[in-house]
Amino acid sequence: MDFINWSAIVLKFLSRIRALRIVIGALLGLAMASGAAVAAEKGGVLNLIVQPEPISLNPGINRLGPATFVGYKIYDTLVAYDQKDLSPQPRLATSWNVSSDGLTYTFKLREGVTWHDGQPFTSKDVAFSFGEYLPAQHARSRDLRAEIDRIETPDDLTVVFVFKSPYPAFIRSLNVPIEPAHKYVGVTDFRNAPANAEFIGTGPFKFAEWKKGSLIRLVRNESYWDKGKPYLDEIVFQVIPDANSRAIAFETGNVDVLRAGDVESFDVARLAALDGVKIREDGWEYLQPVGYIHLNNRNPVLSNIKVRQAITQAIDRDFIINTIFAGFGKPINGPFSSQSIFKDTAVETVYPYDPQRAAQLLDEAGFKPDTNGIRFEVRLVPLPYGELWSRQAEYLREALGAVGIKVDIVSTDVAGWAKRLTTFDYDLAQNFVYTTADPAIGISYGYKTVTGDNAGTTGGNVNGYSNREVDALLDQAAHEPDQDKRKQLYSKVQQIISREVPLVWTHDIVFPTLHRAKVHDLIVSALGTDDNFASAWIEK
Structure with a gap:
């Protein structure tokens, strides 16, 4: 039987690929080195691509990449994670304590947070999300729920997780959306609940419109808990059918950011070399x-x-x-x-x-x-x-x-x-x-x-x-x-x-991200572009 010598084929490409990687490495070094502090400016629309079009914008329903990319701008999490050491950083939770036996985790929640419909965020939302809603949707959440003996809410701003046995992974399990318990009162079928399509979160951006096959638009949450943020007026996720068209959209300035898979891999180096474009490979820690x-x-x-x-x-x-x-x-x-x-x-x-x-x-x-x-x-x-x-x-x-x-x-x-x-x-x-x-x-x-x-x-x-x-x-x-x-x-x-x-x-x-130099603070945590973009801003 004849075998195709794919290794020989590879050699024909390697010299070109190495050259591309050298260009990318140089550009990446410049991008990372040009971190001079400048004051964030408010306003502007950040144009992105989401592909394929997500099934839902609620990452509690769907955890595939397109859904989490959009959804985590709408739904906030208890903590974020630092890029250097993956240590948890405050978000909806301001502090936490772990008992000496490793069984009890006590979280203090942020005061004054409201849902996008104006209702107050409380410990009941956290208990509902971890205890009922998310386990009904995902195997990972079901596995986590099986580790928990009980979830207590002694007051509106305190939630306590008591585990059956030590489970050190819990502190790294918190990148899940907190869902609004008040929207699911009396609901038993969480997967098919009408509230799933309302996209009510506590995040820095609110759902505005979804034109199927065309775009998804989010607008600034003026009541976001982190005062002064978000800086952007809007985020628009464009749905563009093919890679060549997506590359053209970036070249012509209709799109500000490209994520891995938005364009053909062989196009990345060419687009990264355009004037006013930066590339980085971090954000996946x-x-x-x-x-x-x-x-x-x-x-x-x-x-x-x-x-x-x-x-x-x-x-x-x-x-x-x-x-x-x-x-x-x-x-x-x-x-x-x-x-x-x-x-x-x-x-x-x-x-x-x-x-x-x-x-x-x-x-x-x-x-x-x-x-x-x-x-x-x-x-x-x-x-x-x-x-x-x-x-x-x-x-x-x-x-x-x-x-x-x-x-x-x-x-x-x-x-x-x-x-x-x-x-x-x-x-x-x-x-x-x-x-x-x-x-x-x-x-x-x-x-x-x-x-x-x-x-x-x-x-x-x-x-x-x-x-x-x-x-x-x-x-x-x-x-x-x-x-x-x-x-x-x-x-x-x-x-x-x-x-x-x-x-x-x-x-x-390795997932590269390309963006216009005018876009700042796009990646600020170990969740990269899946994070909430509260800190992202556009230089005028």
């Missing part, structure tokens, strides 16, 4: 995104570890990083982001790109090619986030086809993609996942055993992977208060999971 190719372990073929190893070795992940993502990424061989303090590369099993070995493994697994050279057929569901992911899907089809795996690309919209993954109605699927600052949040729910036909959640264990030893280690590590012991436990987790390859980790994603 909390989210720690990792690229995935999900493998449905419930498929009898993909449940075979040799098949999963073969798929991993048939894919040239350096090609994905250097060519498809234009160098914006780092190699990865396990579930933890390189930004994680728990990352342990020493214990990871590395499956290098080796299509010959992949073919051998498939032979050993009993999947010999037929007269047409086909061993078996799989369905690949691409991530519906634009041309970048379509290009990767096409590469995967060719790379796996070269070792005898026929790939049928089954394209769908965001809602269809999510439904397929969460009901295990797929074989392979693209994704990138926010692994977050603590493994008990972003790793446990992605690899712990789930049951049932519809037990997954977007970004969670939609692979159907199950290893009882991993389950036990994740549980133990989540409740271990000693940091060094946690690291040891998570090292064992990485050792097992990287060996068993329940999915393919394509790369540690």
Whole structure:
């Protein structure tokens, strides 16, 4: 069987890619070095792109990237996180205290905060959000709620979380929206409640209009708790159908900011070199995104570890990083982001790109090619986030086809993609996942055993992977208060999971952000552009 030498193809691109990266590095250095303090100016409209168009603007309903990008300007959180050390910073909570046994967290809330409809924000909203609303929507919140024994509200400005056992990840679990309890009185079906579409938050911006297929407009919350903020009059998120049009919108000044995926990766360096444009790669310290190719372990073929190893070795992940993502990424061989303090590369099993070995493994697994050279057929569901992911899907089809795996690309919209993954109605699927600052949040729910036909959640264990030893280690590590012991436990987790390859980790994603030099303080926390933009301002 003939194998396509993708590595040779990569070499043709590398010199150009390296040159682009040098340009970007220089521009990034200039952007970071030009931080002279200037007084913030009030007013102006910040024009952004959101793509694809979100399903909802309420991040309590939908936690996919487009929804959180828009939604966290409307809905505030208890705390923010510092870029340097991920320490929590006051937002709706002004202070917090943890008991010596690690079981009780007491938060003092900000006085005088109101919802966008004028109702007062109180501890009841926090208790409702963590105790009822969010667990009804998301696996991560359900897992967190299961750790909590009770939530107390001794007064309107105090909320107390009492845990069943120590759970050190809690302080890093607070980047979730606080929802208005008064809008859900008497409601039992939180997912389909009419209030979900009203977008009432406490954030610096209020929902103004949503012209489907065109734009989403937010306006300044004049009653925001942080006096003098926000500085911007409005934020407009434009919905633009294709990458080329989005690039033109930025070039012509109709758009002020580009996030990763808004334009083709190969266009980033060209746009970054325009006059009055800055580029930066920070702002992902909390989210720690990792690229995935999900493998449905419930498929009898993909449940075979040799098949999963073969798929991993048939894919040239350096090609994905250097060519498809234009160098914006780092190699990865396990579930933890390189930004994680728990990352342990020493214990990871590395499956290098080796299509010959992949073919051998498939032979050993009993999947010999037929007269047409086909061993078996799989369905690949691409991530519906634009041309970048379509290009990767096409590469995967060719790379796996070269070792005898026929790939049928089954394209769908965001809602269809999510439904397929969460009901295990797929074989392979693209994704990138926010692994977050603590493994008990972003790793446990992605690899712990789930049951049932519809037990997954977007970004969670939609692979159907199950290893009882991993389950036990994740549980133990989540409740271990000693940091060094946690690291040891998570090292064992990485050792097992990287060996068993329940999915393919394509790369540690590096997401660049381009913006006009006139836009200041766009990224001020570890949540980057997903943060609330209360501090962002435009120089006149």
